[in-house]
Amino acid sequence: MLSTVSPAGVPSQRTVLLKYFDQNGFVFFTNYGSRKAQHMEGNAQVSMLFPWYGLERQLAIVGTAAKISAAESLKYFSSRPRGNQLGAWVSQQSQIISSRQLLEMQFEKMKEKFRNREIPLPDFWGGYRVKPISFEFWQGRPSRLHDRFLYALDRAGEWEIMRLSP
Numbered sequence: 001m002l003s004t005v006s007p008a009g010v011p012s013q014r015t016v017l018l019k020y021f022d023q024n025g026f027v028f029f030t031n032y033g034s035r036k037a038q039h040m041e042g043n044a045q046v047s048m049l050f051p052w053y054g055l056e057r058q059l060a061i062v063g064t065a066a067k068i069s070a071a072e073s074l075k076y077f078s079s080r081p082r083g084n085q086l087g088a089w090v091s092q093q094s095q096i097i098s099s100r101q102l103l104e105m106q107f108e109k110m111k112e113k114f115r116n117r118e119i120p121l122p123d124f125w126g127g128y129r130v131k132p133i134s135f136e137f138w139q140g141r142p143s144r145l146h147d148r149f150l151y152a153l154d155r156a157g158e159w160e161i162m163r164l165s166p
C-alpha cells in the first residue's frame, strides 16, 4: 500500500507492486501522469505499508520518492509480457474515460501500430524509488503487549533503533 498526499493536503492510498528493493530504496512502477504521480511531484514524501495479517505483522515505511532513470525503467519494461507493455501505452491512468469499449479499441490500435516490432518504453511510464527515512516493524504478541521497533535515520545518517509502546 502506497500513501501520498495531494497538493491540497488530502491523503490517498493504493496498492502497488513492490518490484524490487536495493540499498537505495524500494522500487515500483506506474504511470507518470497518474494521480499518485501528480501527488509525488508536489510532495515527494510517501508512506508504504506492508501487512501480513496471518503473522500479525506489519512494516510501515516513510520515505521520499523519486523517479528512476529511463534506462532502469526500460530494463523492467522490456521484461514484461507484450500485453502489459501495450496496456501501459493505452492507459492514461487515473483519467476519466467514457467506456471500456474505447479502452479495448485503443488497445487493438496500439497492437496494430507495434505489430512485428519491439514496443518502446512510453515516456509517461516508469519507476519510482522510495528512499526510506524510517521503518516501523510491528509484531503482534499476547495480551496486546506487541513489539514495535522504530528505525529512524538520525542527523548523522545513522539508524537509531527505538522500542515503542504498543
Ligand SMILES: Cc1cc2nc3c(=O)[nH]c(=O)nc-3n(C[C@H](O)[C@H](O)[C@H](O)COP(=O)(O)O)c2cc1C
Pocket: 012, 013, 014, 015, 016, 017, 018, 028, 029, 030, 031, 034, 035, 036, 037, 093, 094
Ligand atoms: C494487487 C494490485 C497491484 C497493483 N499494482 C500496481 C502497480 O504496480 N502500479 C500501479 O500503478 N498500479 C497498481 N495497481 C493499481 C493501483 O492500486 C491504482 O488503482 C492505480 O495505480 C491508480 O492509482 P492513482 O489513481 O492513485 O494514481 C495495483 C492494484 C492491485 C489491486
